[in-house]
Amino acid sequence: MSPVLKVRNLSKTFSLSRSMFRHTEIQAVKPVSFSLNEGKTLAIIGQNGSGKSTLAKMLVGMIEPTSGEIWVEDNKLEYGDYQTRCQLVRMIFQNPDSSFDPRLRIGQLLEMPLKQNTDLDANEREKLIYEVLKQVGLLPDHAQYYPSVMAAGQKQRVALARALILKPKVIIADEALAALDISMRSQIINLMLSLQEEQNISYVYVTQDIGMMKHISDQILVMQDGEVVENGNTAEVLASPLSDVTKKLVQSYFGEALTADTWRKDTRAF
Numbered sequence: 220m221s222p223v224l225k226v227r228n229l230s231k232t233f234s235l236s237r238s239m240f241r242h243t244e245i246q247a248v249k250p251v252s253f254s255l256n257e258g259k260t261l262a263i264i265g266q267n268g269s270g271k272s273t274l275a276k277m278l279v280g281m282i283e284p285t286s287g288e289i290w291v292e293d294n295k296l297e298y299g300d301y302q303t304r305c306q307l308v309r310m311i312f313q314n315p316d317s318s319f320d321p322r323l324r325i326g327q328l329l330e331m332p333l334k335q336n337t338d339l340d341a342n343e344r345e346k347l348i349y350e351v352l353k354q355v356g357l358l359p360d361h362a363q364y365y366p367s368v369m370a371a372g373q374k375q376r377v378a379l380a381r382a383l384i385l386k387p388k389v390i391i392a393d394e395a396l397a398a399l400d401i402s403m404r405s406q407i408i409n410l411m412l413s414l415q416e417e418q419n420i421s422y423v424y425v426t427q428d429i430g431m432m433k434h435i436s437d438q439i440l441v442m443q444d445g446e447v448v449e450n451g452n453t454a455e456v457l458a459s460p461l462s463d464v465t466k467k468l469v470q471s472y473f474g475e476a477l478t479a480d481t482w483r484k485d486t487r488a489f
């Protein structure tokens with residue numbers, strides 16, 4: 220199986236002006252390389268300020284990398300080429316409200332990426348909008364709703380629908396489920412898992428939730444101070460962590476080192 224997402228030596232240094240003559244540089248992400256196969260899930264975990272979000276934002280084209288390359292299949296993603304990128308990689312955020320225009324109905328929100336990035340006519344766009352609403356467990360009638368009248372879980376379904384509508388290869392979820400309560404979170408996760416199975420989507424979750432990632436990720440990348448300190452198969456990394464930061468994350472979530480036995484016995488819902 221060949222990788223769908225390939226990242227080579229991707230890095231980001233922010234330069235902050237302290238005064239006219241003084242600059243400080245922050246190496247938010249030191250050169251990182253990894254790849255992700257089709258239909259698989261990568262978890263990027265790490266403490267606050269470790270560089271997770273900066274990495275995710277570079278993948279989705281919101282931040283210009285200082286160096287490195289991002290490939291999706293045979294397409295090299297160039298910063299600023301939104302048209303190519305959004306058909307390959309889409310992102311969902313923790314707070315959908317901040318990315319929804321409150322003046323637009325759900326149908327209009329979903330139609331926007333289709334108008335901007337495809338040649339579909341109005342009938343074809345409408346058909347696709349109803350199809351994607353159904354895929355995320357909403358009804359055709361929801362196209363007429365404004366986001367403000369929807370519950371948090373429904374809004375996250377709309378965010379997912381908007382990410383799915385261009386049929387991307389990779390979806391990046393930056394702390395997308397952290398604000399939802401446990402039962403809504405499980406519903407959305409299960410929905411994302413079944414969509415993954417149907418459509419072979421690859422997911423990158425940016426999260427601090429190691430418990431959930433144990434259940435749903437195939438690969439884990441652990442970051443600390445802008446550096447990837449561990450990268451590998453989730454079960455192997457969590458069962459035999461090499462870095463102190465991973466050991467601490469495992470210990471603080473599971474209360475002990477994670478042996479094969481405790482792994483099996485851990486049945487907590489995510």
Ligand SMILES: Nc1ncnc2c1ncn2[C@@H]1O[C@H](COP(=O)(O)OP(=O)(O)OP(=O)(O)O)[C@@H](O)[C@H]1O
Nearest residue numbers: 233235245247265266267268269270271272273274
């Ligand atoms: N636009 C920016 N300008 C300057 N520095 C930034 C910018 N964005 C992030 N940083 C810095 O880069 C480092 C990594 O931040 P980042 O937000 O990627 O970490 P994170 O692991 O996602 O943390 P959190 O979980 O708190 O979001 C931090 O030191 C942060 O202050």
